[in-house]
Amino acid sequence: MSDYCGRFAPSPTGDLHLGSLVAALASYAEAKKQQGRWLLRIEDIDMPRTEAGADQRIIDALAQFGFVWDGDIRYQSQHISEYQAALEQLKQQDRVYPCACKRKPLRRYNEAKQLPLGLYPGFCRHARIDTDKPHSWRIKVPQIPLTFQDSLCGAQTENLSQSCGDFILKRTDKLFSYQLAVVVDDAAQAVTDIIRGQDLLDSTNRQQHIQQCLEIPEPRYAHIPLVKDNRGRKLSKQNHAPALDLTKPTLCLWQALDYLRQSPPESLKTASLDTIWQWLWQHWDINKCKT
Ligand code: GLU
Numbered sequence: 300m301s302d303y304c305g306r307f308a309p310s311p312t313g314d315l316h317l318g319s320l321v322a323a324l325a326s327y328a329e330a331k332k333q334q335g336r337w338l339l340r341i342e343d344i345d346m347p348r349t350e351a352g353a354d355q356r357i358i359d360a361l362a363q364f365g366f367v368w369d370g371d372i373r374y375q376s377q378h379i380s381e382y383q384a385a386l387e388q389l390k391q392q393d394r395v396y397p398c399a400c401k402r403k404p405l406r407r408y409n410e411a412k413q414l415p416l417g418l419y420p421g422f423c424r425h426a427r428i429d430t431d432k433p434h435s436w437r438i439k440v441p442q443i444p445l446t447f448q449d450s451l452c453g454a455q456t457e458n459l460s461q462s463c464g465d466f467i468l469k470r471t472d473k474l475f476s477y478q479l480a481v482v483v484d485d486a487a488q489a490v491t492d493i494i495r496g497q498d499l500l501d502s503t504n505r506q507q508h509i510q511q512c513l514e515i516p517e518p519r520y521a522h523i524p525l526v527k528d529n530r531g532r533k534l535s536k537q538n539h540a541p542a543l544d545l546t547k548p549t550l551c552l553w554q555a556l557d558y559l560r561q562s563p564p565e566s567l568k569t570a571s572l573d574t575i576w577q578w579l580w581q582h583w584d585i586n587k588c589k590t
Contacts, residue, residue, distance in 0.1 A: 303335025311353035419464035
């Protein structure tokens with residue numbers, strides 16, 4: 300075994316669809332090719348979006364496809380104290396501040412000033428906020444650009460102070476943000492390599508900033524092309540992505556391999572699950588996913 304550690308981290312907001320199967324397959328195939336570990340994490344931090352029972356349906360579907368994960372499944376909802384500890388560390392370092400701004404007035408301000416809608420103008424950075432009243436916590440971002448090297452998409456540079464500004468780590472409703480939770484989890488689980496969809500490419504510099512503030516190692520990244528519907532939209536529950544036909548697991552894996560540009564032979568469409576996995580172990584090449 301190498302020290303390579305990959306993971307698949309679905310949000311239990313609905314059933315596994317082709318887009319999530321593609322992310323699971325790419326991360327799994329690469330971890331196994333590198334003789335590493337592959338972990339499964341259920342990202343149920345955003346409780347209002349979580350659908351009861353979806354976690355188990357995702358887990359069952361993965362098992363039915365033949366995925367085998369290492370160790371226990373981690374549930375974000377069971378690690379809230381770790382996210383709080385990370386926030387406390389950032390408070391001690393004066394990296395975060397409470398914010399009392401509300402969404403609507405912020406949007407009106409940005410519209411009037413013709414600023415990008417997602418850019419926080421920093422109003423509370425130097426304000427005195429009464430923390431007995433509802434507030435979120437934001438992390439200060441640097442004025443200089445950050446860069447990471449994506450093994451499929453190349454160098455990715457973003458000046459967070461121009462794109463999003465100080466961003467939220469803990470929301471007014473006291474839920475931790477995906478950005479903080481994912482960084483804490485990947486570090487806690489010693490994940491070395493993150494393979495996921497390109498919809499998360501523009502979250503990565505924010506995650507890199509949190510990693511640097513918390514002084515935790517930055518994993519390697521590969522963002523794979525997104526599976527789109529016939530109107531060019533990312534497959535997701537919001538876009539009513541069709542559920543996978545679990546009665547035809549080989550065909551689903553074939554489609555996932557096809558999206559990942561692995562050129563699986565047509566004859567595999569009707570082969571046994573064993574045969575398609577055997578083919579994959581011999582032919583998997585992540586570089587074919589390069590855009
Ligand atoms: N939970 C996220 C999703 O389902 C993935 C997070 C990640 O891979 O970093 O889109």
